[in-house]
Amino acid sequence: MSDRAERPSIDPRFEAAWRAWLAALATDADAALAAAHVYRDLDADARAAFLAALAEDVGALAVPRVALYAPLLAVETDPARRAQIERALGLAIDLGGALPTGEIQAFRGVAADRARVLALVRPLYLSFGDVLVCRYAVDEGFAWVRHDALVELDHAPKEGVVVDDVRLEGTPLGPVVEELAHAVLAQRRRGRDLPRALGLYADLFSARLEEEGTA
Numbered sequence: 655m656s657d658r659a660e661r662p663s664i665d666p667r668f669e670a671a672w673r674a675w676l677a678a679l680a681t682d683a684d685a686a687l688a689a690a691h692v693y694r695d696l697d698a699d700a701r702a703a704f705l706a707a708l709a710e711d712v713g714a715l716a717v718p719r720v721a722l723y724a725p726l727l728a729v730e731t732d733p734a735r736r737a738q739i740e741r742a743l744g745l746a747i748d749l750g751g752a753l754p755t756g757e758i759q760a761f762r763g764v765a766a767d768r769a770r771v772l773a774l775v776r777p778l779y780l781s782f783g784d785v786l787v788c789r790y791a792v793d794e795g796f797a798w799v800r801h802d803a804l805v806e807l808d809h810a811p812k813e814g815v816v817v818d819d820v821r822l823e824g825t826p827l828g829p830v831v832e833e834l835a836h837a838v839l840a841q842r843r844r845g846r847d848l849p850r851a852l853g854l855y856a857d858l859f860s861a862r863l864e865e866e867g868t869a
Contacts, residue, residue: 663788673711680721683806686782690725690804692788701735709742719743723777733849758858760830761811763820765789770833771820773811774855783807786855789818794831795841801851827858835859 678685693704705726712722720743728737759775774786788799811817813824838859841848 673715676708676711676715676722677717679725680717680780686721687727687804690729693726694729698732705735705738720779724782724802728778728784754801758827760825760827761813761815761822762825762830763817763822765818765820771818771822772830773815773817773822775807775810777807778804781807783810784854785810786851787811787817790837792836793840795837795844795846798847799849799851801854831859
């Protein structure tokens with residue numbers, strides 16, 4: 655008897671609702687955000703079951719694979735499950751037009767105490783991106799860091815937004831990366847852990863940190 659035959663039957667109404675919800679992830683921002691939030695709140699076993707159920711149905715849906723998996727990848731921190739999701743994304747052959755071509759945008763301002771307030775906006779897929787917002791001093795490290803894993807790009811920070819009483823302006827990414835690298839080093843030298851959210855942007859400043867380490 656096959657594995658499928660051994661599984662308990664599923665109410666067709668539930669299955670139809672599940673597939674309709676999955677289909678909505680490609681076009682409905684609320685559905686995509688809900689998927690990310692629901693998945694984020696699951697424990698390890700429930701996440702495994704969610705991914706298994708998704709793998710069974712993905713081939714039957716006329717939805718870009720990235721729309722189904724990207725909300726999960728945006729909030730997944732476990733390396734093994736991230737790799738599993740990335741492998742699932744790697745099987746996709748229908749990503750044309752689904753992945754944005756824009757680069758990370760940086761918006762930065764300088765507070766009265768010379769601390770920097772920074773927002774990084776990174777396109778992810780379709781009309782969604784993620785946002786990292788932080789306050790730091792180049793020679794002291796980070797006061798706080800906030801990461802919004804999945805936002806509509808139309809609602810992401812823009813030129814002139816005020817964060818922590820500081821007005822932010824568009825800034826070339828190069829100088830921002832330089833400052834972040836110095837702030838990361840300052841944080842480490844003071845024996846303080848780096849905020850976890852920074853790890854999602856480590857590719858930006860890792861090369862600069864390597865240069866500092868060999869200098």
